Amino acid sequence: MQKKTCILRAFVVYFVHENNVIGLREQNTKKEKMIFMLLSTAHLQIIADALGVTTDQIENITLQKKGMSNHSFELTCKGQRYIFRIPGEGTDKFIKREQEQQVYQVIADKGFCDNPVYINAENGCKLA
Numbered sequence: 173m174q175k176k177t178c179i180l181r182a183f184v185v186y187f188v189h190e191n192n193v194i195g196l197r198e199q200n201t202k203k204e205k206m207i208f209m210l211l212s213t214a215h216l217q218i219i220a221d222a223l224g225v226t227t228d229q230i231e232n233i234t235l236q237k238k239g240m241s242n243h244s245f246e247l248t249c250k251g252q253r254y255i256f257r258i259p260g261e262g263t264d265k266f267i268k269r270e271q272e273q274q275v276y277q278v279i280a281d282k283g284f285c286d287n288p289v290y291i292n293a294e295n296g297c298k299l300a
Contacts, residue, residue, distance in 0.1 A: 259296030
């Protein structure tokens, strides 16, 4: 059996503050481009509001490939690293976001995981 090797090129996201537009430099696939389209200016405003900053203070946005059902983005703001989750298509069929939000409230400050800075059961987004 022949071993196949797959080489993935890195890609970088940049944020154009003047036009409030997110863009890609070096996208690999149409799927990745679609995922980045999910990170809208509305999502950036959610992040900014949760952190008490303006959208131009959100930097270094990169897609994380670790999630199976959600789309997660790593970003920095004022030197702090955060992960922003956007729920994947169909996740509402098997994840009860209201219950998830309640669980995070119960385990807050117990050291089990990072405390979410923002979690919303209605839109499924989480910032931690």
